[in-house]
Amino acid sequence: MRIRVIHGPNLNLLGLREPGLYGTDTLEDLNRKIEELAHTLGIEVEVFQSNSEGEIVDLIQQCVGHADALVINPAAYTHYSIAIRDAVAAIRLPVVEVHLSNIHAREEFRHRSVVAPVACGQIAGFGSNSYLLGLQAAKQIVEEARS
Numbered sequence: 001m002r003i004r005v006i007h008g009p010n011l012n013l014l015g016l017r018e019p020g021l022y023g024t025d026t027l028e029d030l031n032r033k034i035e036e037l038a039h040t041l042g043i044e045v046e047v048f049q050s051n052s053e054g055e056i057v058d059l060i061q062q063c064v065g066h067a068d069a070l071v072i073n074p075a076a077y078t079h080y081s082i083a084i085r086d087a088v089a090a091i092r093l094p095v096v097e098v099h100l101s102n103i104h105a106r107e108e109f110r111h112r113s114v115v116a117p118v119a120c121g122q123i124a125g126f127g128s129n130s131y132l133l134g135l136q137a138a139k140q141i142v143e144e145a146r147s
């Protein structure tokens, strides 16, 4: 089983960026945790980060015929990118939306996700663990669909 993980804009700055909100793990630390869990779960992961909306759309489209599921933190694009929402809807694969912070407990403009309605679900507020929970959820969804 292969799961793609996409980190959206500004997540390359993790560790430096508002650590009170996003924690002190760097993107490298987070990716190491994702890879360690993937190894434990016996699945393959491929992890990407991009600051660019079009590149994220390309990375989502490439999942077709290549990955079994997608875990994505669309970051700020969560709240307004119809292009990313449409790409998620188009690939017809299980998609789990994740956020480090609890977007529902923050500014009102972050409460709305345009991606969540076309994802299997959303995990928010558990820091780096949101990704680890998202990876486990994605794996389970793929397994359930296969059984």
Ligand code: DQA
Pocket (backbone or CB within 6 Å): 009, 010, 011, 073, 074, 075, 076, 077, 078, 098, 099, 100, 101, 102, 103, 110
């Ligand atoms: C975020 C929440 C978004 O509102 C914000 O724009 C981000 C990170 C999170 O992981 O908590 O860049 O997606």
